[in-house]
Amino acid sequence: MTDFSKTIKLPSTKFSMKANLAETENNWIKFWKNNNLYKNLKEESNKFEKFILHDGPPYANGNLHMGHALNKILKDIVCRTKFQSSLDVNYIPGWDCHGLPIEWNIEEKFRKSGKKKNEIDLGVFRKECREFASSWVEKQKEQFSRLGIQSDWSTIYTTMTRSSEVSIVKELLKFLESGELYLGFKPVMWSVVEKTALAEAEVEYKEKISKSIFVKFPVQNISEDLSIIIWTTTPWTIPCNRAIAYSRQLKYKKILILNDYDQKNLKKNDKVIISENLIENFLLQHKVEKYKILEDVNEDELKNFICSHPLKKLGFNFEIRLFPSNHVTDETGSGFVHIAPNHGVEDFEVGLKFGLDNSETVDDGGLYSNNVPFFKGIHVYKADEEVIQQLNKSKNLLSDEDYNHSYPHSWRSKAPLIFRATSQWFISMEKNKLRDKAIQEINNVKWIPASSKNRILSMVKERPDWCVSRQRSWGVPITIFISKKSNQPLIDKEVNAKIISKLDELGIDAWFEKPNDFFLTNKYKSEDFIKVDSILDVWFDSGSSHVFVLKDQGLTKKADLYLEGSDQHRGWFQTSLLESCAIYKESPYKSVLTHGFVIDDKGRKMSKSLGNIILPSDIIKKYGADILRMWVASSNFTEDLKISFESLNRLSDSYRKIRNTLRFILGNMKDWDPREKVSHEGLPELEKYIRHKLYKTNNEVQKNYDEFNFHKTFQIILSFCSQDLSAFFFDIRKDSLYCDSINSISRRSCRTVLKDIFQCLITWLAPIIPFTTEEAFQSWKSEINKTEKISCHLLKFLDLPKIWIEKTLENDWEKVLEIRDAFSYSMEKHRQKKDIKSGLEVKVYIFSKEESYKKVSKNIDLAETLIVSEIEFVENKDKDFDVFPENEKLSIKIKKITGFKCPRCWKTFSSSITKETCYRCDEVINESN
Numbered sequence: 001m002t003d004f005s006k007t008i009k010l011p012s013t014k015f016s017m018k019a020n021l022a023e024t025e026n027n028w029i030k031f032w033k034n035n036n037l038y039k040n041l042k043e044e045s046n047k048f049e050k051f052i053l054h055d056g057p058p059y060a061n062g063n064l065h066m067g068h069a070l071n072k073i074l075k076d077i078v079c080r081t082k083f084q085s086s087l088d089v090n091y092i093p094g095w096d097c098h099g100l101p102i103e104w105n106i107e108e109k110f111r112k113s114g115k116k117k118n119e120i121d122l123g124v125f126r127k128e129c130r131e132f133a134s135s136w137v138e139k140q141k142e143q144f145s146r147l148g149i150q151s152d153w154s155t156i157y158t159t160m161t162r163s164s165e166v167s168i169v170k171e172l173l174k175f176l177e178s179g180e181l182y183l184g185f186k187p188v189m190w191s192v193v194e195k196t197a198l199a200e201a202e203v204e205y206k207e208k209i210s211k212s213i214f215v216k217f218p219v220q221n222i223s224e225d226l227s228i229i230i231w232t233t234t235p236w237t238i239p240c241n242r243a244i245a246y247s248r249q250l251k252y253k254k255i256l257i258l259n260d261y262d263q264k265n266l267k268k269n270d271k272v273i274i275s276e277n278l279i280e281n282f283l284l285q286h287k288v289e290k291y292k293i294l295e296d297v298n299e300d301e302l303k304n305f306i307c308s309h310p311l312k313k314l315g316f317n318f319e320i321r322l323f324p325s326n327h328v329t330d331e332t333g334s335g336f337v338h339i340a341p342n343h344g345v346e347d348f349e350v351g352l353k354f355g356l357d358n359s360e361t362v363d364d365g366g367l368y369s370n371n372v373p374f375f376k377g378i379h380v381y382k383a384d385e386e387v388i389q390q391l392n393k394s395k396n397l398l399s400d401e402d403y404n405h406s407y408p409h410s411w412r413s414k415a416p417l418i419f420r421a422t423s424q425w426f427i428s429m430e431k432n433k434l435r436d437k438a439i440q441e442i443n444n445v446k447w448i449p450a451s452s453k454n455r456i457l458s459m460v461k462e463r464p465d466w467c468v469s470r471q472r473s474w475g476v477p478i479t480i481f482i483s484k485k486s487n488q489p490l491i492d493k494e495v496n497a498k499i500i501s502k503l504d505e506l507g508i509d510a511w512f513e514k515p516n517d518f519f520l521t522n523k524y525k526s527e528d529f530i531k532v533d534s535i536l537d538v539w540f541d542s543g544s545s546h547v548f549v550l551k552d553q554g555l556t557k558k559a560d561l562y563l564e565g566s567d568q569h570r571g572w573f574q575t576s577l578l579e580s581c582a583i584y585k586e587s588p589y590k591s592v593l594t595h596g597f598v599i600d601d602k603g604r605k606m607s608k609s610l611g612n613i614i615l616p617s618d619i620i621k622k623y624g625a626d627i628l629r630m631w632v633a634s635s636n637f638t639e640d641l642k643i644s645f646e647s648l649n650r651l652s653d654s655y656r657k658i659r660n661t662l663r664f665i666l667g668n669m670k671d672w673d674p675r676e677k678v679s680h681e682g683l684p685e686l687e688k689y690i691r692h693k694l695y696k697t698n699n700e701v702q703k704n705y706d707e708f709n710f711h712k713t714f715q716i717i718l719s720f721c722s723q724d725l726s727a728f729f730f731d732i733r734k735d736s737l738y739c740d741s742i743n744s745i746s747r748r749s750c751r752t753v754l755k756d757i758f759q760c761l762i763t764w765l766a767p768i769i770p771f772t773t774e775e776a777f778q779s780w781k782s783e784i785n786k787t788e789k790i791s792c793h794l795l796k797f798l799d800l801p802k803i804w805i806e807k808t809l810e811n812d813w814e815k816v817l818e819i820r821d822a823f824s825y826s827m828e829k830h831r832q833k834k835d836i837k838s839g840l841e842v843k844v845y846i847f848s849k850e851e852s853y854k855k856v857s858k859n860i861d862l863a864e865t866l867i868v869s870e871i872e873f874v875e876n877k878d879k880d881f882d883v884f885p886e887n888e889k890l891s892i893k894i895k896k897i898t899g900f901k902c903p904r905c906w907k908t909f910s911s912s913i914t915k916e917t918c919y920r921c922d923e924v925i926n927e928s929n
């Protein structure tokens with residue numbers, strides 16, 4: 001028999017089936033760089049409207065983790081879709097460079113060389129920090145670029161660039177001049193490990209087991225043995241106690257103890273005072289069975305009591321008085337709260353109101369100061385046991401128990417925090433109605449998902465004044481002078497202008513290095529002032545980024561989008577909002593999109609101790625960045641995102657489907673000549689239908705991209721590739737593509753539409769898998785159309801012709817697909833019986849009482865669509881017909897044809913044929929000879 005294989009046009013392309021992304025992706029990064037892709041893209045876009053995505057700066061310390069990858073890939077998908085939607089995208093990647101973690105690293109480095117921090121010159125230390133941050137910016141830049149993040153990596157921003165630092169100083173001084181910045185003495189969340197105040201955003205709440213204690217404060221100015229009972233979960237604050245608070249809303253009662261309870265330090269005839277509602281619990285807990293509840297104790301009595309400190313014998317010789325406070329409740333404890341003015345917000349307020357001594361009790365490192373008898377020099381973390389022991393010795397401890405509660409910890413050092421009153425700089429939420437303004441602006445922002453609005457709203461409603469000072473070295477200095485006489489900050493616009501101009505000239509280190517008169521104007525004597533040596537909260541730095549990245553660069557409009565993890569409602573979204581509302585009277589962004597966190601497949605956080613960390617670099621090495629990006633695109637990012645190697649394997653299968661779709665088109669478009677193109681009117685019904693589908697899908701893809709529904713976009717594209725194309729259109733058209741004459745209208749029509757599909761697919765997929773689309777596009781450019789643009793990433797989304805919408809055709813094809821489903825059902829039965837292998841060897845009989853099925857077969861070639869040899873509609877059915885269970889209107893019979901089987905195209909014909917091949921094949925062969 002003749003070998004016909006050479007007469008068949010099998011697909012051929014250099015775009016390989018196997019991707020090998022881990023290697024090839026690096027070449028595309030080089031390709032984009034060598035071709036100045038981003039510069040070209042920006043130049044081609046500058047006539048369009050701007051779209052500003054302002055990058056929230058990651059911290060310049062350490063290799064990228066999945067959270068970074070997720071965030072930057074989402075941003076990249078947004079930017080790419082906006083470029084493709086004919087917008088001029090402004091996206092400048094940034095880094096947050098000041099702050100504690102870097103400072104620690106450098107301290108550690110010096111410590112290893114035997115130097116303590118106070119032995120190092122501040123300038124040298126800051127220089128080391130700066131270099132350390134720079135080196136991580138460079139490394140992370142490299143790693144982001146490897147993820148396919150499209151940007152001009154030579155144009156970035158950092159919070160430590162001189163222009164940024166000076167801008168930050170300018171913003172701070174605006175707060176000083178407006179009166180919103182004030183120097184306050186207040187309890188703040190204090191880390192004794194980091195020796196600094198922490199911002200709300202730097203605090204995480206974790207379960208902690210503390211000691212809860214009930215303590216007696218003996219009343220000294222009456223003749224009975226009477227005590228006030230307090231309850232606390234921070235025994236270390238007892239040596240800092242100055243008073244007791246009660247509530248005017250509660251009823252207090254005296255209780256007479258009628259037995260000795262030595263272990264509880266309670267004796268027969270002792271009397272204690274407790275809030276009425278807590279008596280029962282108290283007695284139960286202390287196993288006091290013999291007692292008598294006596295009379296009420298009214299406020300006049302409480303006010304007149306003078307208690308002794310429970311540790312009086314150790315030198316705590318002062319009087320303890322009782323004061324009313326609204327923060328006292330009867331939820332737990334005794335209905336009395338002991339007051340350590342320096343170690344709690346409410347305690348501090350009670351202290352201020354009633355003039356309590358608030359001299360320092362705990363120093364910055366967590367040691368009791370010299371003002372505290374007996375305990376001075378002891379670390380508060382280690383004090384609980386000692387305090388409990390001493391209280392017991394003094395017979396004033398009733399009980400101590402382990403107490404499990406949610407307690408603030410430093411998110412960096414993980415150490416538990418304490419409240420400690422210190423002098424700090426605060427931005428007032430009330431002075432110029434900053435809180436009201438921020439709340440008003442929150443309502444003008446589009447929050448995605450919408451539920452995130454309430455989150456930030458409740459945070460802003462409840463937040464305290466913003467503590468912006470830190471007692472550290474690596475950051476932007478608080479460039480303010482304090483008058484020695486008045487202890488008040490110097491607010492003078494001329495001085496501020498001079499400070500700014502000097503720092504602009506020399507850099508902000510000059511603040512630490514130069515003397516007072518270098519910055520002060522002639523009006524002032526330098527010896528009258530002290531330079532503040534605290535630095536700014538890094539959240540003030542990044543909260544001002546909209547100024548030095550956007551406004552300072554002449555961008556007058558608000559950022560269109562901020563896009564970060566949901567933890568930034570507490571962090572960057574909020575600090576940016578406050579900074580901008582205070583100084584510019586509006587929010588810095590139009591919309592804010594938040595995403596969840598990356599967790600493992602069991603829903604657990606990734607952690608070293610669980611050993612479940614997956615790094616972006618692991619995924620890139622094993623699968624390639626495009627698979628990682630597909631994972632991001634296919635996940636619902638509004639929730640936490642699960643990742644595992646199993647799920648990545650499944651995604652690799654989806655990737656192969658998409659890749660093979662591209663490959664099928666490339667292979668079958670070989671030797672494409674634009675003259676082959678068939679006009680829309682001239683296309684067969686199938687091609688028209690596919691164009692109709694393409695039109696609809698193109699709209700859906702763009703709409704979902706626009707609404708940030710990336711996982712839906714991805715599903716639409718994937719299902720289009722696998723169902724509409726591979727399993728349908730391509731399957732049907734293989735015969736025409738491989739066996740028809742190159743001049744045949746059917747093959748030319750098919751290729752006309754394949755070209756449309758390819759162009760759409762590339763633009764749909766480019767934001768998600770930029771490496772693969774580039775590879776496919778370059779094959780296209782070299783094998784099919786040399787006149788294409790340099791890169792697929794310069795393409796725009798397509799606006800397809802409206803004449804492609806074919807509503808009636810869609811209805812017809814619905815009928816055809818119903819027949820196809822019924823046929824597949826019957827065919828599957830035969831395949832199982834193994835009496836039929838291929839549809840090409842059968843004739844299909846269709847029976848239906850409904851005319852519409854027969855009607856569609858007039859315009860649409862049903863045999864071709866089902867990929868069978870013959871079709872016949874019959875008026876009657878016999879017992880060999882299968883009723884299709886899902887649509888009983890249709891019955892199908894499949895009959896094997898024993899006739900002529902064409903050796904070239906494998907179609908079977910019941911009529912006899914005298915030639916070696918079927919007529920079609922015969923013509924094609926003769927034509928090429």
Ligand SMILES: [Zn+2]
Pocket residue numbers: 902903904905906907917918919920921922
């Ligand atoms: Zn044939």
